[in-house]
Amino acid sequence: xxxxxxxxxVLIVTVLxxxxxxxxxxxxxxxxxxxxxxxxxxxxxxxxxxxxxxxFYGIDFTGGKATGRFTNGRTIGDxxxxxxxxxxxxAYLSLSPTDDAIxxxxxxxxxxxxxxxxxxLYFIERLTFDDQINNFKKTKExxxxxxxxxxxxxxxxxxxxxxxxxxxxxxxNFLQPFLADGQQYTHxxxxxxxxxxxxxxxxxxxxxxxxxxxxxxxxxxxxxxxQRVKSKRGICLKQVNQWVKEFNSKVQNLVTNLNGHLPxxxxxxxxxxxxxxxxxxxxxxxxxxxxxxxxxxxxxxxxGLCMPNSKVCSNRADYVFWDAFHPSDxxxxxxxxxxxxxxFANKAPSPxxxxxx
Numbered sequence: 001x002x003x004x005x006x007x008x009x010v011l012i013v014t015v016l017x018x019x020x021x022x023x024x025x026x027x028x029x030x031x032x033x034x035x036x037x038x039x040x041x042x043x044x045x046x047x048x049x050x051x052x053x054x055x056f057y058g059i060d061f062t063g064g065k066a067t068g069r070f071t072n073g074r075t076i077g078d079x080x081x082x083x084x085x086x087x088x089x090x091a092y093l094s095l096s097p098t099d100d101a102i103x104x105x106x107x108x109x110x111x112x113x114x115x116x117x118x119x120x121l122y123f124i125e126r127l128t129f130d131d132q133i134n135n136f137k138k139t140k141e142x143x144x145x146x147x148x149x150x151x152x153x154x155x156x157x158x159x160x161x162x163x164x165x166x167x168x169x170x171x172x173n174f175l176q177p178f179l180a181d182g183q184q185y186t187h188x189x190x191x192x193x194x195x196x197x198x199x200x201x202x203x204x205x206x207x208x209x210x211x212x213x214x215x216x217x218x219x220x221x222x223x224x225x226x227q228r229v230k231s232k233r234g235i236c237l238k239q240v241n242q243w244v245k246e247f248n249s250k251v252q253n254l255v256t257n258l259n260g261h262l263p264x265x266x267x268x269x270x271x272x273x274x275x276x277x278x279x280x281x282x283x284x285x286x287x288x289x290x291x292x293x294x295x296x297x298x299x300x301x302x303x304g305l306c307m308p309n310s311k312v313c314s315n316r317a318d319y320v321f322w323d324a325f326h327p328s329d330x331x332x333x334x335x336x337x338x339x340x341x342x343x344f345a346n347k348a349p350s351p352x353x354x355x356x357x
Contacts, residue, residue, distance in 0.1 A: 031089055
């Protein structure tokens with residue numbers, strides 16, 4: 001599952017454009033992505049096979065129960081939200097159509113999602129990036145009804161948009177021998193399809209009011225546990241990593257181009273690749289002991305999620321990976337700190353002034 005993918009996409013980010021942060025009270029964030037950033041949308045999709053609602057998931061989250069997050073605890077988004085002094089945006093499908101919570105931000109991410117609509121098709125139900133954008137459009141209409149068109153446009157223009165997609169397009173599409181895209185396209189053709197599709201999607205978000213967009217590049221997918229098992233020696237898959245580098249380079253060029261053509265666009269490409277590779281290659285430097293296999297001992301060519309009958313490691317904080325695709329809560333904490341510092345260093349929201357008496 002995906003999840004093979006996205007691994008540490010939001011991880012250890014080097015941001016090319018520094019974005020100013022408004023006061024925490026006014027900070028609104030909208031999250032688009034896959035299982036790395038999902039907070040429970042797929043739990044509301046009855047037929048979806050891409051769910052993390054099993055015991056062990058959430059074991060280190062508040063309450064100790066599964067919430068739909070594909071890790072043993074918090075996502076990187078949860079941790080960054082806490083650092084910004086705001087609640088982690090709730091899952092879109094958990095909200096009622098008129099819920100006031102949408103005024104503070106929404107999480108549209110869905111495990112198995114990709115840039116292409118056919119990606120993750122065998123999960124039956126998931127919210128593709130196009131689906132997520134459609135849901136954001138509905139959200140904006142609701143916001144308009146609540147506070148008026150002018151205020152809604154201002155809110156959307158000033159909000160932050162965190163976007164992390166693309167790994168499923170490889171792991172659950174192009175790299176699967178039984179799916180059409182891997183047979184139909186060369187990699188050069190496939191990556192051009194991804195970039196042209198993504199360009200149209202980012203333009204559509206801009207038309208809906210998004211200005212401050214952060215797109216998270218892909219980490220070294222060839223080094224995550226679910227891909228290593230395809231190697232006889234359990235090593236990283238060099239070809240997969242080379243394709244990821246090509247994708248990242250083209251997305252970076254796309255972002256630069258869109259910033260030059262779209263009015264008031266402040267898009268940022270967050271380059272994750274080398275820093276994530278450093279974490280995998282040198283886990284002890286970050287306080288970990290194991291980075292080539294998962295805590296949940298589910299590194300197989302089929303499956304890879306932490307099921308109720310899985311054998312969980314005794315010290316979860318020693319492992320970079322929770323299951324065959326996703327980082328552990330401990331890894332997310334390290335990575336969120338680096339991501340936060342890359343984006344918001346010296347730009348953190350100032351505390352609200354005390355009331356005068």
